[in-house]
Amino acid sequence: MYAEERKESEAMGVEIPVRETIAFPKEISADWYQMVRNTLKEFHISVSRLGMTLGVSRVHITDLLNGKRSIKKEMKDSIEDAVIRLNPNHALSLQIDYLRVRFPSDSERIAMDIAEEILEIPFSYFDKLGHGWNNYETVYQYGLDGGILLCESAKEELGILLEMTGQACRRMENHLELTERTWYELFRKIERCNGVYKRLDIAVNDHHGILDIHHMKLLLEDGSYVSRFRSYEFIRSGAIKREKEGSGDTLYVGSKDSEIYFCIYEKDYEQFVKYQIPVEEAYIKNRFEIRLFEERAASFAKSMRSCQKDEDGLERLCFGVINHYLAFLVKEEGKEKRNWVMDPMWNHFISQVHRDKIRLEMQPREQSVERSLYWVRHQCMPTIRSLHQKGKLLMEEELEKGKTNARLDRILDSEEEIRWQKAAKNYYEENLEEKLREEMEGSKKMGKQRRVEGDRN
CATH class of the missing domain: 1.20.5 (Single alpha-helices involved in coiled-coils or other helix-helix interfaces)
Structure with missing residues (x-):
């Protein structure tokens, strides 16, 4: 079936990447142990991360891989499946990319309780900002730009707001990995503390360039689709100087005022504009975001929490939502729309036949450190190099006299x-x-x- 659909797709000009597989030895032997260790090293998978995926301790998985504990066939299969799932070279992956939760507040619950009981981050590592935000008078931030926000208000009905943008989610993942937890445990704590979901974004990352946003826009214009949404918006951003032909495309499907809509955009171009990362080197080519609000966000989070022990559950949940609201078709003259076949590009994206299983990926990043280094490299380094070449002794003297960044020091100390x-x-x-x-x-x-x-x- 896969081979036939692959032939058909290639005949229509749609490139289908070959699925990557890992051929582990059939028997548990010295070669098997060595291959697992080598693959973990190649994929940059820590033993702790593998243990978390399997639901066992780091010590237990270390003993298994060192031969100190016997491995049954069931555990062997689980280890191999986990390694394959953690392969960073898969075509698609899932991420939490935005989270907004409101907690009820009273005289006994304050922002510090949310930080230490739910996030498990010492409140002393948060900085109080000198301004309010979104009707909240007091704002605390963990991290520099794009940090995790906790907002308080004198108005009890506003409660305490937890806000994480995409960068803050990556920062939270850094903390979750350090404390050997996952998003599932965090969501469980949020629900136990009566958190009300206000927004939740799930990102499907396209690493191989399966999606063609301009092609989807043409299908929408041509009526070659079925959808429960009534509107779409296509945005093309431009730049006078850029590395690739064309420009960054963004497609919104559905109303931004509703409780659910899709946002599909060229992530590689966004990374080039923001960080000058060459387009061909971008880890993520395109991103398909499911943006959920209010009741839809709460319902999805509840369903997602039940997927922790179901390896394929989250994938079915996400693609079930996408498939429920949108499908692209190939127009066939003389046939009713219900008899049109699915567009090959969309079929490759939506159908499990063409791709490996998808996992919820965590990309922990020490965002504040990375952003500081990036800022120094691009904004300060040319001046520093000139000063260093012209007056080395003067430059060293200024570095000695300079003050450190107190906020960054606290973040580094906390980590x-x-x-x-x-x-x-x-x-x-x-x-x-x-x-x-x-x-x-x-x-x-x-x-x-x-x-x-x-x-x-």
Whole structure:
């Protein structure tokens, strides 16, 4: 079936990337262990991350991969499946890309409680901003630009607002990974604390350029689609100097005033404009965002939480929503629209036949550090280099006299403290496991010795 549809798609001029597979040895052997370790290293997958995916501790998975614990066939299959799912080279991946939640407030609940009980971030690492935001008088931020926001108001009905943009979500993922948690655990805490979802964006990242936004726009204009939405908007942004032919395209399908709409845009062009990352080097080519608000956001979050133990559940949920609202077709003269076939490009995107299973990806980034380095490299470095060449001693003297960024220092200190705590916890767990094994082995030896002495008597 896959081969036939692939031939048909290629005949119509749609390029279908070959699915990437990993051929693990069939039997558990030294080669199998080595291949798993090499693949983890190649894909930059930490043992902690693999353990979190499998639902076991880092120590347990380390013992399995080091041969200290026996591996049954079921666990072997689970490890291989997890490694394949964590492959960063897959064509598509899922991400949480925006989160807005309102918590009821009273005299006993303040922003500090949300930070420490739900986010598990010490409130001392948040900075109080010198301005309000979105009708909230007091705003606290964790991180620099694009940080996690907690907003308070004297008006009790506004409650406490938690706001995460895309950058803040990546920052939250950095914290979640350091504390060995996932979005699922965070959503569970939000619901336990009566959080009300106001907005939730789910991004389907297209890494191979499957989607063609301009082609979708032409299909919409031609009426070659079916949709529950009544409107769409196409935006083409331009630049006088750019690295690729054409410009960044964005397609909105559905009304921005409704509780759900889609936003599809060229992520590679956006990254080029923002960070001068060459288009061909962009990790994400296109992005398909499902933007949910109010009741739709709450309903999706509830359904998503039940997907934690269902490997394919989140993929079915996301693509079920997309398929429910939109499909692109190939116009066939003389046939009713209901008999038109699906557009090959869209079929490749929406159909599981053509692609690997999709996972909820976490891309933890220390955004504040990256942004600071980027700013120094592009805004300051040319001046620094000139000054350094003309007056090295003067430049060194100025660096000695300069003040550090207090906010950035606190952020770096917080991340360092979390890493230190995690390292201490891992060390304790490893030593505890080792100690327990030694005690068990000692008990076995003692029991054996007693049996030998009993036989002698």
